[in-house]
Amino acid sequence: MTPVSRLKKTWSKTKTAKYFILEHQMDPTGNFYNYRTALRGAAHRSQTANSNREKIVIPFFSLLIKDIYFLNEGCANRLPNGHVNFEKFMELARQVGEFMTWKQMECPFEEDQAILLYLHTAPIFSEDGLYLASYESESPENQVEKDRWKALRSNVLAKT
Numbered sequence: 001m002t003p004v005s006r007l008k009k010t011w012s013k014t015k016t017a018k019y020f021i022l023e024h025q026m027d028p029t030g031n032f033y034n035y036r037t038a039l040r041g042a043a044h045r046s047q048t049a050n051s052n053r054e055k056i057v058i059p060f061f062s063l064l065i066k067d068i069y070f071l072n073e074g075c076a077n078r079l080p081n082g083h084v085n086f087e088k089f090m091e092l093a094r095q096v097g098e099f100m101t102w103k104q105m106e107c108p109f110e111e112d113q114a115i116l117l118y119l120h121t122a123p124i125f126s127e128d129g130l131y132l133a134s135y136e137s138e139s140p141e142n143q144v145e146k147d148r149w150k151a152l153r154s155n156v157l158a159k160t
Contacts, residue, residue, distance in 0.1 A: 003130035007138050032063060052108040059102065068095055128152055
C-alpha cells in the first residue's frame with residue numbers, strides 16, 4: 001500500500017529480503033499463482049511431516065473464501081442432463097476438508113502475550129488514516145503529498 005511503501009526512512013532501517021519473498025509469494029498475477037504453488041507445497045509437506053512445526057499450514061483466508069464462493073456461485077449444482085454436479089461438490093468438500101485439517105493442528109509456538117495484546121488493541125486504520133499516519137511519521141516529499149496531507153488533516157479536524 002502506498003501509505004506504507006512511501007516510508008523510505010523506515011524501510012531503510014529494515015531487512016527487506018523477507019518482505020521481497022512475501023511480496024513475490026502474494027503477487028496477484030495469474031490468480032495468485034505463486035501463492036497457490038507455495039500452498040500446495042506446504043500442504044504436501046504437512047502430510048508427510050515428522051514434527052508439529054512442519055505440519056502447520058496457514059492459508060490466505062480471504063483467498064480461500066473467494067475460491068469457495070466462486071466455486072459455489074460459478075458452477076451449477078446440476079448438470080444439463082439434470083444430474084447432480086458431483087465434481088463441484090467434491091471440490092467444495094476437498095477445499096473445506098483441507099482447511100478443517102489445517103485448523104485442527106495444534107500450534108507448536110508459544111504465545112507471546114505482548115504481541116497478542118498489541119494485535120487485540122492496535123487501531124484499525126482506514127486508507128485515509130494510514131495516509132495520515134504515514135505523513136506524520138515521515139513528512140510529505142512533494143506537493144501532491146503535501147496537498148493530500150493538508151486535506152486529510154482538515155478532514156480529521158472537521159470531524160472532531
